[in-house]
Amino acid sequence: VLGCMAERLKDKLLDEEKMVDVVVGPDAYRDLPNLVSAAEDGNKGVNTFLSREETYADIAPVRLNSNGVTAFISIMRGCDNMCSFCVVPFTRGRERSRDPHSIVKEAQDLFDQGYREVTLLGQNVDSFKWSPEENNKARLNKKEESVSEVINFANLLEMVALVDPKLRVRFSTSHPKDITDEVLYTMKKYENICKYIHLPVQSGNSRVLDLMNRTYDREWYLERVSKIREILGESCGISSDMITGFCTETEEEHQDTLTMMDIVKYDFSYMFYYSERPGTLAAKKYEDDIPLEVKKRRLSEIIYKQSKL
Numbered sequence: 001v002l003g004c005m006a007e008r009l010k011d012k013l014l015d016e017e018k019m020v021d022v023v024v025g026p027d028a029y030r031d032l033p034n035l036v037s038a039a040e041d042g043n044k045g046v047n048t049f050l051s052r053e054e055t056y057a058d059i060a061p062v063r064l065n066s067n068g069v070t071a072f073i074s075i076m077r078g079c080d081n082m083c084s085f086c087v088v089p090f091t092r093g094r095e096r097s098r099d100p101h102s103i104v105k106e107a108q109d110l111f112d113q114g115y116r117e118v119t120l121l122g123q124n125v126d127s128f129k130w131s132p133e134e135n136n137k138a139r140l141n142k143k144e145e146s147v148s149e150v151i152n153f154a155n156l157l158e159m160v161a162l163v164d165p166k167l168r169v170r171f172s173t174s175h176p177k178d179i180t181d182e183v184l185y186t187m188k189k190y191e192n193i194c195k196y197i198h199l200p201v202q203s204g205n206s207r208v209l210d211l212m213n214r215t216y217d218r219e220w221y222l223e224r225v226s227k228i229r230e231i232l233g234e235s236c237g238i239s240s241d242m243i244t245g246f247c248t249e250t251e252e253e254h255q256d257t258l259t260m261m262d263i264v265k266y267d268f269s270y271m272f273y274y275s276e277r278p279g280t281l282a283a284k285k286y287e288d289d290i291p292l293e294v295k296k297r298r299l300s301e302i303i304y305k306q307s308k309l
Contacts, residue, residue, distance in 0.1 A: 002029070004091035007048040008279070014044060026077070026092050027051040050078075050093035057102040060109070071115050073106050074098070075156065076122040081175065083202075084213045084281035085243065085274065088123060097128045100151045100159060107163045117168040120160065125171050126178035128153040154182040161190040172198045176224050177216045184231040195232050196267075199224070200241035204260030205253035208246055213281065218256065225264050239268040242302055245295030246274045247286035254298050261305050269306050273299040 001013060007025035014023060021039040024032060025048035035045030054077065063071060079088045080095040107118050122128060130151040151159075153171075160169050169190075174183075174197055187193045199221075203209050206217035228236055242257060261269075273295035276288045 002026075004088070007050070007091045008087065010046065010048050014046065021045060023048060025050060027054045029056070030054075053096060057098045060106060068114055070117040070119070071110050072119050072121050073103060073110075074122070075100075075103050075120045075125060076128055079123040080127070081124060081215070082213055082281060084211065084285065085246065085277065087277045087280050090279055092123070095124070095127060097130050100130050100156050103156065104159050104163060107160050107167065111164050111167050116166060117170065118160065120156070120169070120171040122171075122173070124173065124175040124178060126153050126174050126180065126183060128156055130156075152182070154180065154186045157183065157186045157193060158190070161186075161193050165192050167192060169193045170196065174199050176201070176221045177214070179224060181227060181231065184228060188231055195235060196237035196239070197228060198239045198241075199228075200270075201257075201260060201264075202241060202243050203246065203249070203253070204257035205249070208249055208253050208256075211248070211282075211286065212243075212246060218260070221260075222263065237267040238264060239270075240264070240266045241270045242272070244271070244273050244298035244302060245290040247282060247288055247290070249290060249298075254301075257302060258305055261302065261309060265309050266306065267309075269302070271299060271302050271306065 001009075001020050001022070002024040004026050006013070006023045010023050010025075013020050022035050022045040024035060024045075027050050028035075028047035031047045035047055037045075039045040056074070056077075076095060076097045078093040078095045079086075082089055103120070110118060128151075132150060157169065157171070161167075169192055176199055179197070179199065187195060201221055202212055202214055204218060206219070209217055225238065228238065244254060244257065273292075274288070274290065276283050282288075
């Protein structure tokens with residue numbers, strides 16, 4: 001079992017279920033040969049250590065069953081946001097950004113292989129930042145000259161867009177608190193950066209957003225949407241994530257999510273009812289007090305609303 005779920009369920013898998021021989025967390029893939037070897041010798045192969053440096057920047061993925069046209073490029077790992085409903089910071093560790101030059105090289109290699117669209121992936125791409133300290137640490141190991149430039153996500157977008165005008169560039173996911181005007185103007189500047197933004201709202205109500213620890217409110221989110229429309233025009237696609245039935249959510253607060261949908265007119269949404277995740281802040285601090293039938297009814301209402309937008 002590999003990945004963030006392996007990290008979260010390691011004790012259950014190894015001690016309670018006794019059903020697996022190898023458990024590998026998201027930052028331990030380099031250790032796989034040793035872990036498999038240990039399992040073959042009759043031992044448990046376990047490594048769920050979360051690294052603060054690992055980005056796999058120097059490992060090119062083998063793309064099995066690819067269509068040969070579109071590809072994903074991971075630009076960062078982990079997450080520093082502590083949304084109360086989310087387990088990611090506990091299973092994938094702290095946020096760290098890849099060397100942007102390795103990202104550009106991967107994009108160039110993909111283009112040379114015939115790929116014509118790449119999607120830059122991160123839990124929160126807008127907080128991408130490659131600092132001089134990280135640059136210099138990597139270059140010191142390779143005996144290269146140090147650099148002083150800080151590269152943010154807007155800079156990275158431009159670097160990838162410049163690989164070739166025929167390479168379409170997408171990205172996901174954006175966080176409403178971090179997406180900047182600089183990113184929007186970079187999107188406008190380059191025709192090959194697709195005019196589409198996945199901007200999860202989660203809830204249309206400010207009190208619920210505060211309980212979710214999303215660090216923005218309804219007004220902030222709507223201002224960001226307004227700026228997207230101003231800079232990129234009405235044709236820019238916007239999609240979202242939404243959770244209904246979060247702890248203590250009232251009917252009036254649920255209606256705020258519906259009115260948010262009317263205002264933004266999302267092109268697409270991932271919609272869920274709240275399901276408690278063990279170990280999250282919400283599981284520790286709040287009672288999951290909305291009846292399941294109410295959650296499902298509210299979910300059906302936002303699904304219906306999305307179908308009519």
